[in-house]
Amino acid sequence: MTIRAKSRTGAIAVTVALVLLAACGRGRNDTPVENQSAEEIYRRAEYQLEVDRADDAAELFGEVERLYPYSELAKRALIMQAYSFHQDKDYPQARVSAQRYLDFYPADEDAAYAQYLLALSYYDQIDEVGRDQGLTFQALQALRAVIETYPDSEYADSAILKFDLAFNHLAAKEMEIGRFYHRRGNYAAGINRFRVVVEDFQTTTHTAEALYRLVEAYLALGLYREAQTAGAILGYNYQSTDWYSDAYTLLTGKGLRLEASGDSWLNQIYRQMVRGEWL
Numbered sequence: 001m002t003i004r005a006k007s008r009t010g011a012i013a014v015t016v017a018l019v020l021l022a023a024c025g026r027g028r029n030d031t032p033v034e035n036q037s038a039e040e041i042y043r044r045a046e047y048q049l050e051v052d053r054a055d056d057a058a059e060l061f062g063e064v065e066r067l068y069p070y071s072e073l074a075k076r077a078l079i080m081q082a083y084s085f086h087q088d089k090d091y092p093q094a095r096v097s098a099q100r101y102l103d104f105y106p107a108d109e110d111a112a113y114a115q116y117l118l119a120l121s122y123y124d125q126i127d128e129v130g131r132d133q134g135l136t137f138q139a140l141q142a143l144r145a146v147i148e149t150y151p152d153s154e155y156a157d158s159a160i161l162k163f164d165l166a167f168n169h170l171a172a173k174e175m176e177i178g179r180f181y182h183r184r185g186n187y188a189a190g191i192n193r194f195r196v197v198v199e200d201f202q203t204t205t206h207t208a209e210a211l212y213r214l215v216e217a218y219l220a221l222g223l224y225r226e227a228q229t230a231g232a233i234l235g236y237n238y239q240s241t242d243w244y245s246d247a248y249t250l251l252t253g254k255g256l257r258l259e260a261s262g263d264s265w266l267n268q269i270y271r272q273m274v275r276g277e278w279l
Contacts, residue, residue, distance in 0.1 A: 033060075038068040042077060049084060058084035058093070075101075079110045082117050091121040112146065112153035119143045123162050126169055133173055139166045164203075171201035171210075178213060187217040198233075198269060208234060212243040214266070215250055225262030227251065232258045233270055 033041060045060035061084060064077035082097035098118040102111055119142035126136045143166065146159035178193030190213065197210035211234040218227035231247045235258045238244050251258055260270040 033063050034067060038064050038071050038073040038077075041067070042073050045077070045080065045084075049080075049087070054084045054088035055090070058088060058090070058097075075105060075108065076110075078104070079114055079117075082114060086117055086121060086124075089124075091125060094118075094121045112150035112155055115142065115146050115150065116153075116155040116159060119146055119159065119162070123166060126166060133170060136166050136170050136173075140170075167201065168204045168206070171197050171204040171206040174201070175206050175210060178210070182213055182217060185220075187220050191217050195265065199265075202273070208238040208241050208243040211238070212247050215247045219250060219254065224254070224256055226264045226266055228256050228259055228261045229264065229266040229270055231256075232260050233266065233273060234258070237273060 036044075041060055041064045045057045045064070048054070048057035048060060058081050061077040061081035064071075065074045065081070068074050078097060078101050082094050082101060085091075085094035085097055095118055098114045098121070101108075101114040102118070105111060105114075119139060122135050122139035122142055126139060140163060143159045143163040146153070146155055147163065150156060174193045174196045178190045178197070180190075181187070181193065182190035194210040194213045194217070197204070197206050198214070201207065211230050214230040215227045215234070218224070218230065228251060231251050234241075234244050234247050248258060260267055
């Protein structure tokens with residue numbers, strides 16, 4: 001290796017060492033945190049986020065607020081603490097920090113984001129249908145607060161989308177339980193679950209199947225009028241679906257028509273959805 005090549009290699013090594021030293025300096029400070037400025041602690045917290053140490057970042061952002069409670073950085077540190085906790089999947093603590101921000105700074109420009117983070121702390125735990133539905137209800141309430149309180153914020157559209165998904169999630173849970181009973185021949189219990197979907201979750205993607213399952217269950221119980229009415233609603237709203245085609249085959253195979261008949265709870269749904277009669 002020539003002297004020039006050795007010199008270039010040595011220069012590169014020195015440069016890399018200086019970059020690494022600078023990075024370490026941002027993340028580590030041997031001075032007691034009580035003796036550091038708000039800016040120093042805040043920068044250290046930001047660095048911890050950059051290197052995926054969200055738990056350490058949350059702790060440092062908390063120190064900014066604790067040591068400099070009346071500074072402008074304290075306000076920013078609180079919302080960043082909520083974000084850090086959320087990144088660390090410490091959802092209870094994320095909610096605590098977000099709620100404190102809303103309590104202290106309800107009119108601040110970041111209040112909408114704090115409410116959105118609070119909603120996400122519930123929403124991000126409801127991915128699986130089998131989870132506790134209490135989280136889903138809490139997510140819906142918090143998302144509604146974003147939509148209604150901050151309709152012009154940049155988080156409103158995302159909150160609306162997540163609200164619809166969470167609402168659909170509740171319907172999916174009802175369907176899951178209803179199918180469980182239905183498969184075991186416990187038609188009355190299944191009907192109760194499918195009825196909830198039809199009455200309370202009409203805007204979800206599960207309504208067509210719920211109506212079809214009602215046709216099946218009522219036919220199995222010999223309640224033909226109720227089965228016909230469920231089929232009529234299905235035919236009016238979901239005629240292009242396979243659920244309608246299957247219901248049509250079932251009913252006509254027994255010589256029944258898809259029409260409202262009798263005076264069951266489904267007739268009220270029929271009057272509302274088909275005839276537009278709400279009283």
